[in-house]
Amino acid sequence: MRLDGKIALITGAARGQGAAAARRFAAEGAKVMLTDVLDDQGKELAAELGAEYCHLDVSDEDGWAEAVAVTISTFGDITVLVNNAGILHFSALAETTLADYQRVIGINQVGTFLGMRAVVESMTRAGGGSIVNVSSVEGLGGMPYLVAYTASKFAIRGMTKVAAMELGQHGIRVNSVHPGAINTPMVGEALGRPIDISPIGKKVALRRVGQPDDVANVVLFLASDESAYCSGAEFVVDGGATATH
Numbered sequence: 001m002r003l004d005g006k007i008a009l010i011t012g013a014a015r016g017q018g019a020a021a022a023r024r025f026a027a028e029g030a031k032v033m034l035t036d037v038l039d040d041q042g043k044e045l046a047a048e049l050g051a052e053y054c055h056l057d058v059s060d061e062d063g064w065a066e067a068v069a070v071t072i073s074t075f076g077d078i079t080v081l082v083n084n085a086g087i088l089h090f091s092a093l094a095e096t097t098l099a100d101y102q103r104v105i106g107i108n109q110v111g112t113f114l115g116m117r118a119v120v121e122s123m124t125r126a127g128g129g130s131i132v133n134v135s136s137v138e139g140l141g142g143m144p145y146l147v148a149y150t151a152s153k154f155a156i157r158g159m160t161k162v163a164a165m166e167l168g169q170h171g172i173r174v175n176s177v178h179p180g181a182i183n184t185p186m187v188g189e190a191l192g193r194p195i196d197i198s199p200i201g202k203k204v205a206l207r208r209v210g211q212p213d214d215v216a217n218v219v220l221f222l223a224s225d226e227s228a229y230c231s232g233a234e235f236v237v238d239g240g241a242t243a244t245h
C-alpha cells in the first residue's frame with residue numbers, strides 16, 4: 001500500500017477535502033489522526049475508517065501541542081502532516097473588519113505555521129516526513145472580495161518555501177497544494193446558505209468543478225514516497241482554471 005508505515009495527522013478532516021484525504025490515507029495503509037472542530041462528524045468518520053480523532057482548533061497553540069502529543073502516544077512519531085483546515089470570508093476590502101481579517105488569518109495562516117512548527121521535532125526524530133499545506137488558486141493570484149483569504153493563502157505558499165528550505169536537511173519535504181473550485185460545503189458556509197458551485201465549472205478548461213477526491217489524490221501522492229524528490233513546490237489542482245496565468 002502506498003502509505004504503509006506512515007503516521008498522518010490531518011486538520012479539518014471531518015468533511016470536505018480533509019475527509020477525502022483521510023479516506024484515501026486509511027485505504028492506503030496509513031495510521032491516521034483526524035482532527036477538526038466538528039467533533040461529532042470527525043469521530044464518526046474516524047470510527048468508520050478505523051482511524052483516531054482528536055479535537056483541534058488549528059488557531060490554538062496549546063491545542064497543537066496536545067494533538068501532536070496524543071498522535072505520538074497513540075501511533076508514534078508523525079511522518080505526514082496535512083494542513084488542510086481553512087475558512088473563507090467574502091467581503092469588499094473597504095468593508096472587511098479587522099476581526100473578520102484576523103479570524104481568517106488566524107485559522108488559515110497562523111494555523112498552518114503552528115502546525116508545521118508543532119511537528120518538526122517528531123518528524124525529525126522519525127528520520128523525515130512530508131508536510132502538505134493546502135493553499136488555493138487564491139494563493140497564486142488575487143481574487144476580489146477575498147482579501148483576507150487571498151492574503152492567508154499567499155502566506156501559506158510563502159511559508160511552504162521557507163519550511164522546505166529549512167527542513168530538507170532533516171528529510172522533511174514541504175509542498176503546497178492549490179485547489180480551484182472544489183465541491184465542498186466551504187463556499188456555502190461562508191455565504192450562510194448552501195450553494196451550487198457547478199456553474200463555475202463551465203469556465204474551467206476541463207468544464208467541471210473539482211471533487212474532494214481530485215485534491216485528495218494529489219495530497220496522497222505528496223504524502224507518499226512517490227514524491228520523494230518534490231519539495232517547496234506548488235501543485236495546482238484546478239481543472240486548468242489558471243492555465244492562462
Ligand code: NAD
Pocket residue numbers: 011012013014015016017018035036037038056057058059084085086087107134135136137178179180181182183184185186187189
Ligand atoms: P470545508 O469547509 O468542507 O472543510 C474545512 C474543514 O476545516 C471543516 O471540516 C471545518 O470544520 C474545518 N475547520 C474550520 N475552522 C477550523 C479550525 N479553526 N480548526 C480546525 N478545523 C477547522 O472546505 P474544504 O473545501 O474541504 O476546505 C479544505 C481546504 O481547502 C481549506 O484550506 C480551503 O481553504 C481549501 N480550498 C478550498 C477550495 C474550495 O473550492 N472548496 C478551493 C481552494 C482551497
